[in-house]
Amino acid sequence: MSHANAAASPVIDALVAAFGADEVLAGDASPRHLKDWSGVAGGVPLAILRPRNTDELSRMVAICHAHGQRVVVQGGLTGLVGGAVPGEGEVVVSLERMNRIESIDVDSGTATVQAGAVLQAVQDACRDAGALLTVDLGARGSCQIGGNVATNAGGNRVIRYGNTRESVLGLEVVLADGTVLSMMNRMAKNNAGMDLKHLFIGSEGVLGIVTRVVLRLQPLPRGTSTALVALQDYTAALRFLRHAQQSLSGQVSAFEIMWRDYLETAVEANRLRWPLAGDYPVYVLIDMHCGQPETDGQRFEAMLEQAIEAGWILDAAIAQSVADAEAFWAIRDGIAEVLRDYAPTLNFDVSVPVADIGDCAVRVRANLERDWPQLRALFFGHVGDGNLHVVVCRVPQDADSLHRIEDAVYSVVREQGGSVSAEHGIGRLKKDWLHYSRSEAEIALMRTLKTALDPQGILNPGRMI
């Protein structure tokens, strides 16, 4: 594939002259730089820049800035909203070569890495050093720390450890004019002036390019207790959640709800065993990270027994081995096969206050059944975080139907004061729905910040706002 007009472009000439053809790929581009996991169609970029360090990246951006050249930032390209897909005539900045794990300090609970380091590589290095990087999500084998930070990635462990934001102590960012902004703080407490890093976390690269990160590490858990639990309805799940959180006091490390529709479909698509003897309306996969596995396992069992005695849960299977736990998690992680079997799907990632999730699911389901009785919809999510995922299977592909199905979901979320994007961000795909979750004054302030930091609008243009 050829780059559009690369030969005729003064900015590319300047970049090649400064960095050479290896760092500035202005000829044929690998197709992997043209798309992400969202499937959004993009355009042909002028060039792919592959800096080796912050200094190079800074100088590249300064050249783009001098030419008013638009830039799109790429990490592991696992995004689901098309934010990193290049637009026609943009220059791609790929962080792939900036993947160094610079240091791990277990005593201080910090890891310092370049933004292009792959999440799983950092997780492994931290574990080998004796500490836990709590950021974890399905894309761990491909996604990069810089992308995790830029999108404030969520995942399954948020209920205990928070979003990526809570694992970021320090950042280094290159601004639109090439300025290197170092905020490489390594302390949990630092109130010396504004904490500027938060401006960039979750801002999807529209205010600056994340180049280095100080991550906060936690003690390695010595064991995990896992159970799959059956319940009557969402109200019961909510009661069980409160009970588990109080009884295990901060150690609930995952609390994944699956309505029967999701469980059945995932078991089928992945050819798994039905996990419990009976058949129930709602299931919860719960686990706890712990420090004294023997006594902690007893506390976990006692908690479940109390819940059964109180009538909050109907049945529970406790994993007796790592294989058992993996079998339970295979149901929750089996979403990829569901998406493949029921393509094309429409995938929602919304949040509403925890107490309202049950109502949200009921109302969304009613909206869908009313207008599209033939469509199958699957419900699951991270309850403790208020995060509900809905997969609508085999959706019609005309723009009008897609928009109406989206509205059937997002209108409920809007009424409940929820978010149209709990984890995945806005990117290109959800721009039309941003105003369902953010007020005019909020969007105006986002634009004010964009203008203040990137007056030419060259960083990730047309994304988010």
Add this chain to the structure above:
Amino acid sequence: MSHANAAASPVIDALVAAFGADEVLAGDASPRHLKDWSGVAGGVPLAILRPRNTDELSRMVAICHAHGQRVVVQGGLTGLVGGAVPGEGEVVVSLERMNRIESIDVDSGTATVQAGAVLQAVQDACRDAGALLTVDLGARGSCQIGGNVATNAGGNRVIRYGNTRESVLGLEVVLADGTVLSMMNRMAKNNAGMDLKHLFIGSEGVLGIVTRVVLRLQPLPRGTSTALVALQDYTAALRFLRHAQQSLSGQVSAFEIMWRDYLETAVEANRLRWPLAGDYPVYVLIDMHCGQPETDGQRFEAMLEQAIEAGWILDAAIAQSVADAEAFWAIRDGIAEVLRDYAPTLNFDVSVPVADIGDCAVRVRANLERDWPQLRALFFGHVGDGNLHVVVCRVPQDADSLHRIEDAVYSVVREQGGSVSAEHGIGRLKKDWLHYSRSEAEIALMRTLKTALDPQGILNPGRMI
């Protein structure tokens, strides 16, 4: 005390005309609006504004904005850096009447309050409702939620629950022109565009006035285990911290280090009992919030026994009653009496990476002993957060000595990449030292944001930057 030139001021005329003399105190001012806990001397304000709700506050600020009138925001006036002390001719906006606890939703884990609500009142209301507001600090009886948010208050529970920032889900803010910016999110996950609330948390009111807050609540602990532990040195404390955190997996709720100098002085000043039979170089007050008190107490004891067997700790006394625990905490909380007995003191609130605190204490002590051998200095802090407090007793009051003592501490912090203000903020008192912890590029960006949001510079002028 009379307000300077209030009668001659068109802005005061406009405010009184719009809101009346009860909400706009333009005559004599209560002295309590003229100072905070820092002791910084201020000036005479033009008036004290006491709005009842966001709408009133918004219209008041709009009038000030139209007149280019400088405004200082006041919460509970417990700040330690003089940020809320009025300057000559400023208008005070007091949040004291906006103290309503609007709602507490235990299932969603949220409390919605006006910014002027006193921390302890919100803590009590949440506890009565069955949930824990984790923000806690010594000033709880006077400080207000809005001030806690604006200064990102820390405290003793940060090691487990994070700073105030981590307890804020949503905010409402009035901007410099009177615009009401509602960001009243109630979910743990919301990646719909930039998370603007973080711009205001910890920004000390220079970008906007916090008017309402959605707080994140945690499950109420069912019990607490507390111990006072004796150790050889900081290296041992660090080893013990790692052991406790891994063994209790997330449940260490306080880990307060006290060097012998602090302990001895606090015991004396408060006429307390010496807490352990022997006399040791370093003490740690550790506690754990738990959910199954009986078995959890056993886990806590087992953790301590392992630490003694391993030689990491020299002695430990476990609280057998609430009275025991209170007696241990009385030592740590006895700082007020120390400050009284040894006034005038110079109080430091710095942070460095956790692994470097011991070295920081050694070097600061050496600097002080070298140049001021007669001065007593006390060391204690929140080790898990990298937060070290140093109290220098009976300091000479000439500006040169004060500056040199500050430099003796802050120069070490600067070399270690630490913060000159871990918890207390910058305000007026620490402005000169901000550049020890933040780079030129960071300070420049703080100014860019200030200009973008408050181009006239009317909000908390001259504070922080």
